[in-house]
Amino acid sequence: MVKSVLVVDDQLGIRLLLEEIIKSEGHVVHSFENGLQALHFMKKQTPPDLLVIDFWMDIMNGAELIEQIEAEEMFIPTIIMSGAAEEVEEHTHQFESVKKILAKPFNIAQVKQDINELLTSD
Template sequence: MQKEILVVDDQAGIRLLLNDILDSEGYSVSLASTGKEAIDRLQKDSYDLIILDYKLPIIDGKEVLNILEKEKNEIPVIVMSGMTENIITEIEKIKMVKKIIAKPFNIKDFCIQVGEILL
């Protein structure tokens, strides 16, 4: 069965890059450009992994994580940020966060990390 991944990033280029990478790895990918769009999608569909940009318009990544935590959602999350050292202490206690990845990232390493989480 194909694993379902939700990619949430406000930058179209990053969304498309991640879509292409993950699709080529055999995953089914859905895209969201805002935290609100991600929450809406999560209420309708189920996913095996969320790849979440931390800095998003309207509802940011931290708020998305807070909403998921309140709903007792246990989907694993990879958080991406350009400033990982600033957010690690804010979100490291959230157990659904499996990895925090700094942008820009190494595509090969990224694919390995996704694969490890989805085993």
């Protein structure tokens, strides 16, 4: 079954790479430059099956986005990406949605594995 994934990262290269990886696994992907754009999209669309979010962004960072989503009673499995993964754990442990923290730079095989694992764990 085709699943939908929402990618949020302020770096175009990361967004394009993740889009390619996710599409190659047979899933639909929507990507956004910041949390605010993603939140507006999610309010108008069916919620995605998975979120892949950069933690450090200028306009609505990853924690702020997850907080807003969970406040709407949406608990979507989420992968947080960061160059400072250990520090991010301190800021995200309270969120029910966060299932994985992915250190940047990331290994493509690991990204595929994490995405597929979360999309098949219903």
